[in-house]
Amino acid sequence: MNGVSHQDVFGADPWLTIGDRSFTSRLLLGVEQYTNPQIIGQVLRAASADVFITTYDLDNTRSSLLLSDVDGEIDLSRYTWIGTTSFARSPEAAVETAVQLRDKLDLDIIKLDVRSSDNLPDAEGTILAAKQLIGGGFTILPLVLPDVTTVLALQELGCVAVRLMGSPVGAHRGLADPTAVKDCIDALTIPSVVEGGIGSPAHVVQAMELGADAVLVNTMIAKAEQPAVMAQAVYQGLLAGGLAARARNGGTH
Amino acid sequence: MNGVSHQDVFGADPWLTIGDRSFTSRLLLGVEQYTNPQIIGQVLRAASADVFITTYDLDNTRSSLLLSDVDGEIDLSRYTWIGTTSFARSPEAAVETAVQLRDKLDLDIIKLDVRSSDNLPDAEGTILAAKQLIGGGFTILPLVLPDVTTVLALQELGCVAVRLMGSPVGAHRGLADPTAVKDCIDALTIPSVVEGGIGSPAHVVQAMELGADAVLVNTMIAKAEQPAVMAQAVYQGLLAGGLAARARNGGTH
Secondary structure, three states, X not given: OOOOOHHXXXXXXXXXXXXXXXXXXXXXXXXXXXXXXXXXXXXXXXXXXXXXXXXXXXXXXXXXXXXXXXXXXXXXXXXXXEEEOOOOOOHHHHHHHHHHHHHHHOXXXXXXXXXXXOOOEOHHHHHHHHHXXXXXXXXXXXEEOOOHHHHHHXXXXXXXXXXXXXXXXXXXXXXXXXXXXXXXXXXXXXXXXXXXXXXXXHHHHHHHHOOOOEEEEOHHHHXXXXXXXXXXXXXXXXXXXXXXXXXXXXXXX | OOOOOHHHHHOXXXXXXXXXXXXXXXEEEOOOOOOOHHHHHHHHHHOOOOEEEEEXXXXXXXXXXXXXXHHHOOOHHHOEEEEEOOOOOOHHHHHHHHHHHHHHHOOOEEEEOXXXXXXXXXXXXXXXXXXXXXXXOOEEEEEEOOOHHHHHHHHHHOOOOEEEEOOOOOOOOOOOOXXXXXXXXXXXXXXXEEEOOOOOHHHXXXXXXXXXXXXXXXXXXXXXXXXXXXXXXXXXXXXXXXXXXXXXXXXXX
């Protein structure tokens, strides 16, 4: 019974479909922190990721790595490309980044981050930017702290999924408030992604057991001594969490 | 990179060898709680277990299931058989159970449990029983709370491995004191097994990340709606934890 596959655990259907683009892998990887395109290819493959997340640096202060050099390492045409505003510190910067991502890279699915100065999601700014971007024809996956009122407001605005912050990015503390995360997952009818603070595959297991549709992992893999091995570890944790949720629920799934 | 195997993660060598018997799977399953022999076969296979743990009921108040009916369900000759004293509530009862297991089933490798009335391991009673049994030619794997002095005393007595209780059996609280568990693992030169309180594959990941050689899981699988699926989940968690430990350490392993 070894060698359980993603499809064995989660089935073959996408957890999110946007037009002709679909998200099937329950593991999303941020790759903004990498400086080596070869490692990006390794981790995306090890994690069986099918989404490639890129960004546009408004200030041109960061390497243009993601927009060029990666191309030689992996077949990016096999990935669903989405943009991220992860460097934005205001709703205006987030909206401007999204516009640049659409103008320059033809991306209109946006992983929306609006963080305040303490690097936590700014709920009000996120709602403001989401409203403006959805009005402008973008498809939005916003990141917020797990607060039921906030996530329902974002669902009401037309966001296609909500990303729930487990604990502050880079903190590796796992889920600071598992009950709040679960309450949001249960309140939403759109898919939930857990992200932020994931410092061990154990936290990935926990998020999937709570009922998350997917997890987004970034720093833990990027900063590991061996990123591709950690990506595999996270992937195995994903399967473990999905199986555990099914084992508790009974039924055939 | 899907389909990582136990051997990919942990290598092919046993983590414990006793005479001509070897323990290669890092996942040990207690099966004393099952009443259905078919399910025992399913969970042992799903977990890729290679050790079969059985016991002898001094009072004959429990079903003799494990000693007979299971035989038709799985090829028990492929497993390393060990005995357990998990029903013992005193050092005397533990020693007597071990003697019966040797006399009746020819088992001399004993998973030694001596619990006090609150179901926690009795350190003093465990040391006493271990000393007596080792003197009598048994091979002993005792269960204790994670206390460095206690585990070093057991190592000094000649125990071949120590089982560290994560949190009270059946509590599902994971590792109550991860630092104490890690201190014991680091202090010991013999293998460490983490057991007790494991209520999610996330706890299995955590134990393996701390450097445990193996985990022993019981109630979480036995009480799941679908035990075989939970056994698979735990197995995936085991791989995740082993990979994460390697990813952090760097090197080739």
